[in-house]
Amino acid sequence: MAQQSERCDEMLAQAREFLELLHHEMPSVGSFQRRWDEVRRDVEKTGSYRHTREELIFGARVAWRQSVRCVGRVRWPALVVRDARRARTVRQVCHELARHLRFATNGGRIRSAITILAPDEPIGPRVRIWNEQLVRYAGWRRPDGTVLGDPRNAGFTELVQRLGWRPPAEPSAWDLLPWVIETAAEEPRVLAVPRRLVLEVPITHPEYGWFAQLGLRWHAVPVISHMRLHIGGIDYSAVPFNGFYLGDEIASRNLADKDRYDQVAEVARGMGLNLGSDRSLWRDRAVIELNRAVLYSFDHAGVSITDHHTEARHFMRFASMESTAGRCPHADWSWINAHPVPPQTPTFHRLWDGHEVEPNFWLDDDARRRAQGELVGPTLRQSRSR
Secondary structure, eight states, X not given: OHHHHHHHHHXXXXXXXXXXXXXXXOGGGOOHHHHHHHHHHHHHHHSOOOOOHHHHHHHHHHHHHTOTTOSOGGGGGGOEEEEOTTOOSHHHHHHHHHHHHHHHHGGGSOOOEEXXXXXXXXXXXXXXXXXXXXXXXXXXXXXXXXEEEOGGGHHHHHHHHHTTOOOOSXXXXXXXXXXXXXXXXXXXXXXXXXXXXXXXXXXXXXXXXXXXXXXXXXXXXXXXXSOEEEETTEEESOOOEEOOOBXXXXXXXXXXXXXXXXXXXXXXXHTTOOTTOGGGTHHHXXXXXXXXXXXXXXXXXXXXXXXXHHHHHHHHHHHHHHHHTTOOOOOOHHHHSOSSSGGGSGGGGSOOOOOOOSSEEEXXXXXXXXXXXXXXXXXXHHHHHO
16 A cells, blocks of 8 residues: 555655646646646555646657657647547557558658557556567578668567567568567467558668669668556656658668678679778668668658758757757767767757756656567566466
């Protein structure tokens, strides 16, 4: 009983702090005292409360505004919040994920969106999505230790096979991983991602014709799906959300990192660079051309993308707006600075307060490990049957 009382006290404290923030920034939502009385009665009676639609939208948008690792937060007021809290079965959740992907893709004119599924109960989540992102490419381990596809996802690729996924007869470097969804009433299920909903961009170069022969591509929308949203004492463990890509994310990391697609040397060879001497700066030059290729390809395909110079200027505008509003522009310096030539962007030359405040998105260790292919703890259904 003492533990339950402490949990209620903590939830009430967080709920009040959130409601005070909401009513301070949006006084038009109505009476603070009336709403606070409602929330307090609900928590004291049931151990929890339900956010209104206005609270849900505000909380999700502010969580993005306060997410220290995102450089694109100038757009936070435009985040589209999809309320899918009634989806409780695996089939219903799968339907909402498909709707999110279709809505966010928007034929290439990417829309920033979040789909909020059922909130957690005091005993734990009602819905979990095991995938790191809704669209990821499989990684196939070969006998010689190399990986065909994306090495980052090799563990998850093996996990979904253990859960019953049948891989393609001829694996490739660009096979879409299925979704793994579980609910409080159903064990984890593996469901194929509808291929028609996944917009992909073939990567070519504005000058190098041979670039197309590398066979590179990337998907259009980065929908993060394994982070937890915390608003006013309430957790939402299933909240897939997206903005749109920064070219640097794809070119300097996904396609360039040695533990990902590792394409830097291939591009350098195509450019005829001297790979035998670091003084030739062949890595730097190849990464820059990868960035040019990604930006050119997305633009040519009519798919939304931004570059690190533009986004850094947007972030400085965001920081100025936050300061004007009397808020601290929290940011993790190591995340908001681009990888190619970072001193050329204005975000490089300033220290930022990296403190994380609520509402916000959080990555739990168990969720991270599941996305890496590790089976962690009991399923939601098993945890409730104990």
